[in-house]
Amino acid sequence: MKALLDSGEVKLDGIIGPGHVSVIIGSHPYEFIPQDYGVACVISGFEPLDILLCIDKLVEQIEKGEPKVEIAYPRGVKPEGNRKAWQLTEKVFEIGEANWRGIGIVPQSGLKVRGKYERFDADKAFSVTLKPPREPKGCRCGDVIRGAATPLECQLFKKVCTPESPAGPCMVSSEGACAAYYQYGTLENSQGN
């Protein structure tokens, strides 16, 4: 999130924070977003009403000019998160760099298995060398993930790239932006037969 905000590529008014991640980590790790960047941040649940509530809170913060971190999913997320789960995570993993599609390698943005548990680390347990990932030609998942393009701006969307035959990750997971655009498109903009 910091890398996205630092790039300044997309001017964000507010951020809808992730529900399940926040069940574990709580809301405190997002405090830098309003503090350092002046951007509103509200953690949302998954049902339609959860998301509406989240957007309502974001709009309110933006109108008042008072960005802060709020939880619009209180039945799932507590400010302190789930300490036990987080302690277990910290026991097994340490923070390290990670490669993000469309962004590149970001230091301190991923989790890797600690040395003590490296026998469970697939990277170390199997001697497989993977070729560097190759972006399918024309796939704009990277732009979509950064918010620099909508799925409709991708030439592959719904033509070559469908949930049955996805070109990029945004179409693979039901949570991907492209899959959502595909699944919940309007009648005019709907998937053909």
Added chain:
Amino acid sequence: MDDSILLAHGSGGKLSHELVEKKFLPFLANPALNKLDDSAIFEASGRMAFTIDSHVVDPIFFPGGDIGKLAVCGTVNDLSMNGAKPLYLSLSAIIEEGFLLSELERIVQSIKKAAEEAEISIIAGDTKVVNRGQADKLFITTSGVGIVPPGVDISGANARAGDKVLLSGTIGDHGIAVMSQREGLRFSMTLESDCAPLNKLVSQLLEISSRIHCLRDPTRGGLATTLNELARQSKVGIVIEEAKIPVKEEVKAACELLGLDPIYVANEGKLVAIVDPADADKILARMRKNSYGRDAAIIGEVTNEHQGKVVMKTKLGPSRIVDMLSGELLPRIC
């Protein structure tokens, strides 16, 4: 006889005979089956319906049913969805070496119970045993024949604009019950599968109306996939209202937690009926009198617009397209 299935039970020799005579015949006995001839002979005349269904459910025992009950109900329901009165089933069991005989007996008893309820006979059968690891405990395939009463013409291609869409009860019960059992998800309630034979419900509906156009049981792929199949087959559009679709609170809660949409979750004891609007209320009232249709509702209607597509008016107001299930039902991640 040992307490688990041996490869010798599939050899065709003594143990195979013992398996059939001790574990199947005592429960499923009827004149045609008892003869143990290579095929069963029965009298029939008129238009017949014929179908087949394989069952590989994991786990084989789940709240509200098991693979045996499912194997009978699946084929009985498939016959019923064309308006046929199911008469006879054949049943083939593929058993993994090492499967417990006590579990097999429980399943055969469950087959017997379901067959009795549906008033059908299993008149032909087969068993095979495969090496450990070559099957997952037990697979059961059933085929069935039924007789279609004169004048009955029910097909997925018969929906017409203006028809009403009826659903016989709550959706998602089977899928969530099986998934909870399989994944070891513990909720404070125990949700049961809706697995049930629907032939009597169908015959009750056919008694009071000759204007039932389509019947289909929304099994794998759920209600959404079934409605899409009907819209495509009949070349019509279907509009449904989310608020009118009955869903149990437990299923709603489990779906919310897992990120699933109940309209894509499997059912094994529900049917969708598309009927002439003039008879819709009468059919709904009759459905509700049957215990398997107690929670029935009219959930939408058929239109000439957006052919081949299903549109749902959501609880929040706007409409959205409901597509067939794509890929596997997967819980959300983030």
